[in-house]
Amino acid sequence: MKLKHILGLILLITFNTISAQVKEVGTFYVWADQKVAITGEDVWVDGLVNHLGKNLKSITIRLIDRNGDAKSEVDVTPQSNSFSGFLNIPETLASDYYFLDCFSKGMPSSSRLQPIMVINPRLAPLSNCPPSNYTANSTSTATIKINTSKEEYGPRAAVRINLDLPTALEQVTVSAIRYDMLAAKMDSLASQFSLSFNHNSNGSLENEGQLITVTAISNGAPLKNVKLIAALKGSKAVVGTSTTNEEGIAKFILPLTYDTRTLVISTLIETKQRISFTVGKTGEEKQLIQFACLELNENMRDAIESRMLNSRVSNRFFGSRLKTFEITERDTSDFYGKADAVFQLDDYVRFPNMEEVISEIIPQVRVRKNKDESILQVLNSPYKTFFEDQGLVLLDGVPVKNTLALLESDPLLIKSIEVVSKKYLQGNADFNGIVHFKSYRGDMANFKPNLNDAPFQFNGIQESASFQNADHAKLKDRLPDMRNLLWRETNISQEQIKAGLKYFTSDVEGSYKIIVRGINANKELVIGEKMITVVAQ
Numbered sequence: 001m002k003l004k005h006i007l008g009l010i011l012l013i014t015f016n017t018i019s020a021q022v023k024e025v026g027t028f029y030v031w032a033d034q035k036v037a038i039t040g041e042d043v044w045v046d047g048l049v050n051h052l053g054k055n056l057k058s059i060t061i062r063l064i065d066r067n068g069d070a071k072s073e074v075d076v077t078p079q080s081n082s083f084s085g086f087l088n089i090p091e092t093l094a095s096d097y098y099f100l101d102c103f104s105k106g107m108p109s110s111s112r113l114q115p116i117m118v119i120n121p122r123l124a125p126l127s128n129c130p131p132s133n134y135t136a137n138s139t140s141t142a143t144i145k146i147n148t149s150k151e152e153y154g155p156r157a158a159v160r161i162n163l164d165l166p167t168a169l170e171q172v173t174v175s176a177i178r179y180d181m182l183a184a185k186m187d188s189l190a191s192q193f194s195l196s197f198n199h200n201s202n203g204s205l206e207n208e209g210q211l212i213t214v215t216a217i218s219n220g221a222p223l224k225n226v227k228l229i230a231a232l233k234g235s236k237a238v239v240g241t242s243t244t245n246e247e248g249i250a251k252f253i254l255p256l257t258y259d260t261r262t263l264v265i266s267t268l269i270e271t272k273q274r275i276s277f278t279v280g281k282t283g284e285e286k287q288l289i290q291f292a293c294l295e296l297n298e299n300m301r302d303a304i305e306s307r308m309l310n311s312r313v314s315n316r317f318f319g320s321r322l323k324t325f326e327i328t329e330r331d332t333s334d335f336y337g338k339a340d341a342v343f344q345l346d347d348y349v350r351f352p353n354m355e356e357v358i359s360e361i362i363p364q365v366r367v368r369k370n371k372d373e374s375i376l377q378v379l380n381s382p383y384k385t386f387f388e389d390q391g392l393v394l395l396d397g398v399p400v401k402n403t404l405a406l407l408e409s410d411p412l413l414i415k416s417i418e419v420v421s422k423k424y425l426q427g428n429a430d431f432n433g434i435v436h437f438k439s440y441r442g443d444m445a446n447f448k449p450n451l452n453d454a455p456f457q458f459n460g461i462q463e464s465a466s467f468q469n470a471d472h473a474k475l476k477d478r479l480p481d482m483r484n485l486l487w488r489e490t491n492i493s494q495e496q497i498k499a500g501l502k503y504f505t506s507d508v509e510g511s512y513k514i515i516v517r518g519i520n521a522n523k524e525l526v527i528g529e530k531m532i533t534v535v536a537q
Contacts, residue, residue, distance in 0.1 A: 144528025378433025
């Protein structure tokens with residue numbers, strides 16, 4: 001082969017490799033129509049991702065401070081190339097500007113940040129901030145025209161909207177927000193602010209389930225080549241196993257979970273060695289954000305106090321009623337599937353201790369004592385013999401190594417016992433059968449954890465949620481309606497647009513902005529805005 005052909009082939013391979021890497025990088029756009037929030041409120045967030053060849057299981061939306069540290073975080077499931085959800089603004093945040101950011105684990109990306117003003121009536125803003133440099137944001141030339149029947153409305157009045165779209169748009173979102181001097185200030189700042197936050201891969205792509213990264217440290221050094229087990233506490237047993245590498249890092253893949261549960265990390269085999277575990281994303285980047293200090297003055301008092309009052313009244317009278325969750329049917333079985341034997345203890349005579357329960361009721365399990373230790377041996381049904389070593393013992397999905405304490409626990413707190421009477425393979429570990437004790441409340445029946453059990457709060461994927469719009473034509477009560485976010489609706493169909501849209505104003509007088517967004521054929525965001533006024537009539 002000639003030299004020029006060889007060089008051409010090398011260049012072609014190099015170009016294709018670079019092109020493939022470029023295609024791997026995604027760009028996230030994330031925004032909230034409400035750019036002003038009071039601590040304790042929920043902020044509804046939408047986003048768009050331009051990516052190629054990625055089947056994203058989840059997208060992480062987070063609220064970060066000017067140091068790049070996450071203050072609130074949630075994982076959501078994308079729909080096509082868009083996503084939405086809500087973030088709670090923690091009560092502990094100081095008054096300041098914070099920033100919406102997002103990424104997907106396993107995919108290098110950049111995220112266009114959006115600033116949000118957060119006001120905490122108990123914590124004043126910072127006094128010293130680094131200097132800020134702004135670059136004007138680019139805006140789309142094509143806009144959506146919003147037509148309303150009039151410019152002024154009374155409280156609790158129906159606002160009818162007709163949209164004039166520049167072209168056929170997808171994923172149309174409409175909202176109506178309170179627009180005061182604080183919102184106007186944020187619009188002005190956001191129009192000058194343009195910053196992308198770069199993310200590396202942040203671990204591995206979640207193409208099988210939720211990826212959890214655990215770092216194990218013992219005596220100040222990484223815990224190397226040790227098998228760990230991760231379990232979610234609750235009525236449904238979710239267990240994963242992994243082995244630490246030379247840096248003490250282990251990765252677990254757990255099925256997608258949609259509720260907040262307790263994640264328990266421990267060694268697969270009990271050890272007296274003290275171990276500390278940390279759970280987090282690998283390679284999480286931090287980046288200092290240069291932005292103006294939040295300066296509150298006396299002229300803002302009325303607007304701040306009004307928003308605070310509106311937020312408290314809305315939470316008091318509506319609370320969780322402002323959200324509607326789309327709960328779909330999901331697999332509720334334990335990780336081991338259908339057990340070989342299930343014993344509902346209420347169907348039997350209640351015995352004073354767990355050892356008698358096992359010996360009298362459960363033929364597939366036996367207790368063997370050795371000095372001060374006790375183990376549970378499980379019957380290996382295919383061979384009609386008991387395993388010599390203890391099987392995996394679970395209490396509400398959490399591994400139990402102190403079998404003696406379990407045998408001495410109160411059996412009246414246990415609802416059922418399930419047994420898998422054969423060898424079970426899970427990840428890089430194999431178990432000599434499984435014995436799963438389930439309490440009535442799924443709270444481990446006050447059982448004390450193992451020596452090296454490390455509990456963490458595990459936030460599952462946020463259920464698909466939508467904002468509950470008020471329909472005052474149907475409401476019979478006279479509860480005060482003082483919402484700062486009046487209306488929010490996503491994925492509006494072309495049929496709805498043709499028929500016309502409608503929402504209701506609240507009890508609060510003032511200015512309100514209607515915002516419409518959609519995605520055109522070039523995957524670009526197109527926006528339209530219109531102001532209306534609510535006055536007493």
